[in-house]
Amino acid sequence: MVKQPMSQFVYQKLKTGIIERKLAPGQKLVENDISNSLSVSRTPIRQAFSKLQKEGFITIIPNRGAQVINPTIDEITDAFTHRKQLELLATMDIMEKIKQEDIDNLNILIQEEAEAFVKKDLVQYIHVNTKFHITLMGGCTNRFLKENAVKMINQTHIYLILYDHFYKIDEKNTRGSNEHKLMVNVIEKGDTGAFITLLDKHISSTIEEYKTRVKRFHHTSELFD
Numbered sequence: 001m002v003k004q005p006m007s008q009f010v011y012q013k014l015k016t017g018i019i020e021r022k023l024a025p026g027q028k029l030v031e032n033d034i035s036n037s038l039s040v041s042r043t044p045i046r047q048a049f050s051k052l053q054k055e056g057f058i059t060i061i062p063n064r065g066a067q068v069i070n071p072t073i074d075e076i077t078d079a080f081t082h083r084k085q086l087e088l089l090a091t092m093d094i095m096e097k098i099k100q101e102d103i104d105n106l107n108i109l110i111q112e113e114a115e116a117f118v119k120k121d122l123v124q125y126i127h128v129n130t131k132f133h134i135t136l137m138g139g140c141t142n143r144f145l146k147e148n149a150v151k152m153i154n155q156t157h158i159y160l161i162l163y164d165h166f167y168k169i170d171e172k173n174t175r176g177s178n179e180h181k182l183m184v185n186v187i188e189k190g191d192t193g194a195f196i197t198l199l200d201k202h203i204s205s206t207i208e209e210y211k212t213r214v215k216r217f218h219h220t221s222e223l224f225d
Contacts, residue, residue: 006040007047013038014048015158018057018068018161019122025162029058056158057110069158076159077207083152084203086155087194090149095192106135106184113177121164126157132180138200154208163210175205 014034034045049066052058060066071079080082109132116125133153140146160166179202186194 006043010044011051023068027068027108029066080207086149090140090145095190110180
C-alpha cells in the first residue's frame, strides 16, 4: 500500500474540517497549531494550503496567513447569478438535445441524491448534485460555456458547504432534490418555458437562503482532537 504524501494528509484533514463545519468562514488556519497537532513541518502545510486555495476553500493573504474563505453576500450573489446565466445558456436547447438515456440518468441521480441526504453524506450529495447539473448541460456543444458553468457550480457548492442547512433539515423538506424532480418532469413533457422558470428559481432561491446564515468559529487545533 502506497503511503500518501504528508501534504495530502494535511489537505484532507483541513478540507474535512471545513466540510464538517468545524471551521467557519473567515477562520484563520494557524500553521503553528496545525504543525503541533499533526507533528508535521510547515512545508506540507503550505502545500496543502496551496491546493485548498486553488479549489476555492481558503484564501492566503500576504503577511496575514491562510483562512477559510469568508465571502460577502455580494460575492455569493454574483457567483450564483453568474452560474445561473451560464446554466440557462447551456441548457437553452435541452428539449432538442436531451435523450431518454439522459432522463433515466437524471432520475437515478435524484434517487442517489436523496440517499446521500438521508445518510447526511455531504461529499456524496455534492458529487451527485454536480453530476445532475452537468447532465442537464450534456447537449451543449460550447466547450468554453460548459467549462465555465462547471467552474461556477463547483464554486457555489463551496458556499453550500459553508452555509447550507444540510445537517439540520430532514429529507422531506429538502428543496434541492424536490426541485430536481420537478425539472425532470417538465423535461419529460417537453415544456421549455417551465424548465427555464424552474432552473432560474432553483438557483435564485439559494441566494436568499444564504443571506442570513452564519456559523460559529472553532480554533484550528480542535480539528485534530
